[in-house]
Amino acid sequence: METPDLVNGVRTDPSASRVFGEPYETVDGATIVTVARIRGGGRGFTATPVGAFVVHDGKVSWEAAVDETRVGLLAVSIGLAATVIATLAVLRRPPWPDLSRRGSFGSNRSRP
Structure with a gap:
């Protein structure tokens, strides 16, 4: 055959x-x-x-018959998704203070 x-x-x-x-x-x-x-x-x-x-x-x-490859791939995928979500959350609203200047230089001075 x-x-x-x-x-x-x-x-x-x-x-x-x-x-x-x-x-x-x-x-x-x-x-x-x-x-x-x-x-x-x-x-x-x-x-x-x-x-x-x-x-x-x-x-x-x-x-x-447990497929360890599939279980491991699922665990890595969940970890990667959690990392991406946490990174996006921090970038959207960072926990550190906003140090950017708003307005022109010296605009906070009082005028005599």
């Missing part, structure tokens, strides 16, 4: 096997099924890990 045929097959058949991975069993007897989110369109598909179902002793649990 050629590469274009594989790509066309994926585009026409995004089935559940492409979302849930093949189950596999660990040494302690737990069965793990990985889960991914598939997104894409014209230029191709991307799979992002979401988590895994773990079946152990007849109980099913969900283990989420």
Whole structure:
């Protein structure tokens, strides 16, 4: 099968096997099924890990895959936005006294 045929097959058949991975069993007897989110369109598909179902002793649990990159980017973005807002607030109404001169030089003198 050629590469274009594989790509066309994926585009026409995004089935559940492409979302849930093949189950596999660990040494302690737990069965793990990985889960991914598939997104894409014209230029191709991307799979992002979401988590895994773990079946152990007849109980099913969900283990989420946390994307630290997204969490870090969100934290940096919030910090940057707070810095910009604080800078604009200080520039709009500075906490230091206004030392600019208003009027011409010597206009405050009393005339004899």
